[in-house]
Amino acid sequence: MSVSKTVAEQRARTILAYSRRKQLLKVIGTAVMVIYALVTVFPFYVLFIRTFVSTKDSTELHLWIPPARELSMDAQIGNLAVFYNLDLKKVKEALGIPQTEFLQSRITLKQISEKYNIPPEKIRSYFAGFYTYNGWITLLSGLDFWCALGRTLLVTAGSLIGLTILSIFTGYGLAGLKRRGQMIIYNVYLLQMVIPAMLIILPQFMIVQWFVRLLPGYENPGFLRSAVQILAVVLINIKGGAVSTMIMTSFISAIPKEIEEAAQLDGASQMQYMRYILFPLLKVPIASLVVIMLPQFWNQFLEPFVYLDQNNTTLLPLIQNLSGVYSTNFQILYTAIFVSILPLAIVYLVFRRFFIEGAMAGAVKG
Amino acid sequence: MRLGRSAASYQSRAVLVQYLFATPQFVLFLLLTIVPFFVALPVLFTDQANYTDPQIHHVGFANFTALFTDAGLQAEYLPALRRTVTFVAANYLMIYIFGLSLALLMYEIGFRGWFFTVVYLPLMASGFATGFMAVMLFSVSTGTANLLFLKLGLIQKAIDIKSGTGTSIILPILVGWRWAGFNMAIFLSGLLSIPRETIDAAVVDGASYWQRLIRVYFPQMWPSFIMASTFCLIGSFGVFDELVAMGALYGGNEEAKLLSVFFFNAAFRSDRLALGMTMALETFLPLVLVGVFMQRLQRRLQY
Numbered sequence: 029m030s031v032s033k034t035v036a037e038q039r040a041r042t043i044l045a046y047s048r049r050k051q052l053l054k055v056i057g058t059a060v061m062v063i064y065a066l067v068t069v070f071p072f073y074v075l076f077i078r079t080f081v082s083t084k085d086s087t088e089l090h091l092w093i094p095p096a097r098e099l100s101m102d103a104q105i106g107n108l109a110v111f112y113n114l115d116l117k118k119v120k121e122a123l124g125i126p127q128t129e130f131l132q133s134r135i136t137l138k139q140i141s142e143k144y145n146i147p148p149e150k151i152r153s154y155f156a157g158f159y160t161y162n163g164w165i166t167l168l169s170g171l172d173f174w175c176a177l178g179r180t181l182l183v184t185a186g187s188l189i190g191l192t193i194l195s196i197f198t199g200y201g202l203a204g205l206k207r208r209g210q211m212i213i214y215n216v217y218l219l220q221m222v223i224p225a226m227l228i229i230l231p232q233f234m235i236v237q238w239f240v241r242l243l244p245g246y247e248n249p250g251f252l253r254s255a256v257q258i259l260a261v262v263l264i265n266i267k268g269g270a271v272s273t274m275i276m277t278s279f280i281s282a283i284p285k286e287i288e289e290a291a292q293l294d295g296a297s298q299m300q301y302m303r304y305i306l307f308p309l310l311k312v313p314i315a316s317l318v319v320i321m322l323p324q325f326w327n328q329f330l331e332p333f334v335y336l337d338q339n340n341t342t343l344l345p346l347i348q349n350l351s352g353v354y355s356t357n358f359q360i361l362y363t364a365i366f367v368s369i370l371p372l373a374i375v376y377l378v379f380r381r382f383f384i385e386g387a388m389a390g391a392v393k394g
Numbered sequence: 395m396r397l398g399r400s401a402a403s404y405q406s407r408a409v410l411v412q413y414l415f416a417t418p419q420f421v422l423f424l425l426l427t428i429v430p431f432f433v434a435l436p437v438l439f440t441d442q443a444n445y446t447d448p449q450i451h452h453v454g455f456a457n458f459t460a461l462f463t464d465a466g467l468q469a470e471y472l473p474a475l476r477r478t479v480t481f482v483a484a485n486y487l488m489i490y491i492f493g494l495s496l497a498l499l500m501y502e503i504g505f506r507g508w509f510f511t512v513v514y515l516p517l518m519a520s521g522f523a524t525g526f527m528a529v530m531l532f533s534v535s536t537g538t539a540n541l542l543f544l545k546l547g548l549i550q551k552a553i554d555i556k557s558g559t560g561t562s563i564i565l566p567i568l569v570g571w572r573w574a575g576f577n578m579a580i581f582l583s584g585l586l587s588i589p590r591e592t593i594d595a596a597v598v599d600g601a602s603y604w605q606r607l608i609r610v611y612f613p614q615m616w617p618s619f620i621m622a623s624t625f626c627l628i629g630s631f632g633v634f635d636e637l638v639a640m641g642a643l644y645g646g647n648e649e650a651k652l653l654s655v656f657f658f659n660a661a662f663r664s665d666r667l668a669l670g671m672t673m674a675l676e677t678f679l680p681l682v683l684v685g686v687f688m689q690r691l692q693r694r695l696q697y
Contacts, residue, residue: 057502061509064513068574071571072515074530089542194418200415201416201417202416209409217423224631224632224654224681226632226654228430230661232427234430234434267425323517328520329520333638334662348522348639348643352644372518376518384507384511388583391580391582
């Protein structure tokens with residue numbers, strides 16, 4: 029009697045200690061999570077702040093947007109124009125100087141103020157904005173940027189739509205085959221995963237060049253050349269791989285055969301079955317595919333960098349080109365990088381549930 | 395008899411139609427991934443300098459042996475190889491430091507959606523942006539993290555992103571940070587596939603946490619380990635975007651010149667296309683074979 033009582037007591041004590049330890053673990057674990065989350069967000073935060081930090085100020089630590097420095101009236105207009113990437117036409121317009129006047133690059137702001145009778149405050153307030161927002165103003169006022177953004181959107185959207193449609197075809201085709209037939213094709217797709225990007229692209233560029241040269245007029249710059257180059261990148265993106273094939277095939281294989289048989293008895297062709305019955309059933313795998321591939325397409329660098337001409341690039345190669353032009357003005361580069369991340373980050377945060385489910389699904393299937 | 399034959403032919407026609415549906419994408423895949431290797435094969439035996447070289451001579455196996463005989467080439471290639479191997483090793487460590495520990499943390503205290511969301515967020519930044527962020531944080535005179543650490547007294551001297559440390563330690567940390575969510579998902583799905591009873595049995599038998607990890611968790615997570623390793627191995631040997639952002643192509647950052655940069659330069663910038671392709675093949679082919687082997691191993695363990 030007493031023995032069993034002590035055993036019960038001991039067990040109760042162990043369970044109590046275990047649950048207490050578990051609770052402590054939860055508190056510590058949550059604290060670790062919070063700290064790691066802050067560290068994870070830190071680089072993004074710094075990037076955001078650095079878009080407002082003038083390159084002049086960048087040798088000091090800034091964890092918040094620094095106040096604009098007092099503008100010296102002895103500054104020469106030429107230096108300012110170079111540093112802030114100013115268009116002197118716009119400067120004249122804003123300050124009320126006739127366009128016919130020629131501004132020598134060595135002329136100081138003080139001299140301008142005296143010569144054209146402009147109050148120094150007006151000049152100061154005009155240049156103050158550039159100090160903090162130089163990156164944003166220069167980037168967003170450039171046509172190149174908007175064109176590159178448009179091309180990025182075009183490539184991403186085209187690749188996603190094309191890949192989804194082709195992968196559904198592949199998945200439907202493979203789902204109707206026996207396991208052996210499926211595996212033959214799937215194994216070939218698997219190869220893509222183990223070939224490093226740089227090994228593929230050298231001969232791939234060769235074969236693509238060989239094809240595009242067959243087109244008359246490709247050598248001359250123009251719409252055809254640009255369109256073909258973008259098409260090449262899209263085709264490379266939609267060629268499929270292990271992930272897209274696996275997601276679609278496994279999902280379509282799980283759909284009961286009776287549905288297709290019923291559709292056939294009602295006289296539907298295979299294409300009609302795919303369009304009207306199969307496609308609406310595929311919301312889940314399409315969502316998985318899109319959330320896995322969207323970041324890859326949006327963030328693609330190597331292929332656009334290699335295949336697209338400099339005047340026809342997407343966002344990231346454009347930033348690479350800019351880094352040659354503005355090698356001393358980090359502010360613009362950091363702004364461009366921030367802008368390249370922002371749209372995808374917003375999409376991710378809005379649809380985070382799908383992204384997490386897709387990540388877990390992709391992790392299971394490989 | 396007649397009926398049987400027509401049924402068989404109907405069936406084989408149906409199979410053919412199924413293959414036909416898979417064909418468009420498969421042809422595209424073959425054309426852009428497999429066929430290029432065969433097209434490039436004859437090029438390896440020539441001195442083709444670039445993609446538009448009009449004068450091509452046959453040079454036999456010179457490209458294949460250059461790696462072992464040409465001292466000037468070795469002086470370029472071997473440092474790149476050494477840097478790449480160091481980077482891959484450091485990067486491989488990071489999938490455990492970030493991915494595995496975060497997955498274990500999440501597994502032990504329960505799935506937290508907000509935490510997953512935050513950890514997965516860096517994957518939305520491109521590799522190119524990651525390289526830029528490395529420069530932003532650890533540039534000698536303007537790096538924000540450098541300035542912060544100096545102020546806090548954590549480091550005595552600023553870390554230089556353009557030094558060996560930058561490529562072999564700082565970059566892997568940032569790449570690990572970027573892929574943390576991805577690797578965490580792989581390991582977490584491995585952990586979640588472990589039958590609960592085996593863990594409970596170990597707890598009842600009084601196994602410590604380490605014993606449980608090594609004897610119960612890890613042996614049942616082999617597919618996850620292999621999968622994460624394959625991704626890491628192939629991805630880090632081919633790392634390119636991050637390096638370009640760190641100035642490997644035009645920025646004069648010598649320490650960021652890893653193998654992929656070497657091959658890129660050979661093919662697109664320094665007129666050594668055939669040589670570059672041959673060396674890329676010599677370097678990466680063993681890797682591809684290892685990758686195929688690991689995929690087979692993973693599949694065998696999984697089913």
